[in-house]
Amino acid sequence: MNGLDIDGTLPGQEIEEDEELGDTIRRENEELLDDGKSKSLPNWDGDGDGHGWKEDESLRGWLYLIAGAGYGTLVVYLVLVIQQGMNIPILSSGEEISNKSGALSTALLISAMVYVTIWFFMSGRDHSFFTEDPDKAKFYAGIIGFASVVIIAISWEDFQREMIISAIVTLVSTWSYIRSAQMKG
Numbered sequence: 001m002n003g004l005d006i007d008g009t010l011p012g013q014e015i016e017e018d019e020e021l022g023d024t025i026r027r028e029n030e031e032l033l034d035d036g037k038s039k040s041l042p043n044w045d046g047d048g049d050g051h052g053w054k055e056d057e058s059l060r061g062w063l064y065l066i067a068g069a070g071y072g073t074l075v076v077y078l079v080l081v082i083q084q085g086m087n088i089p090i091l092s093s094g095e096e097i098s099n100k101s102g103a104l105s106t107a108l109l110i111s112a113m114v115y116v117t118i119w120f121f122m123s124g125r126d127h128s129f130f131t132e133d134p135d136k137a138k139f140y141a142g143i144i145g146f147a148s149v150v151i152i153a154i155s156w157e158d159f160q161r162e163m164i165i166s167a168i169v170t171l172v173s174t175w176s177y178i179r180s181a182q183m184k185g
Helices: 053-083 100-126 136-154 156-184
Strands: 030-032 038-040
Touching: 053 100, 053 156, 100 136, 100 156, 136 156
Parallel strands: none
Antiparallel strands: 030 038
16 A cells, blocks of 8 residues: 555554653544543534535535435426416416416526626636636626626516516526535536
């Protein structure tokens, strides 16, 4: 085995001991009791190593779950609530949408614009188009985000509920998906 031993030394390397420490060895996940015995602290990540490497994996999993549930909710909202006119609690107001095609197209447009805005803002700098100036991606995110706000303002009277729900669900889902994908690397 070529790696470091538990104490941080290479195999065959002698350990220099501090006189302050004496013969007591302490680990991060243990506390020393008064009688010299150690009591292990609970390990919250469940893998037993005390370093928390599974915390990142667990957080990535939760973010992917949120993203999947969000995009699923968006599809249900667009198809069942707006297009089919179903009354689903929280997602629908109970009123019949008079202009279903207008509401659907506006909600889809806002969702697409929010997705592109978040993508440019969070990971656009990694795209080959922005190799010379990675911060220019945030400029495009600002343009598209502002255009989204203008479309929301113009269509506010007719489709306020549809735009707000689709924008919020897309925002949360896209942020979760991109953030979890960034944690991989």
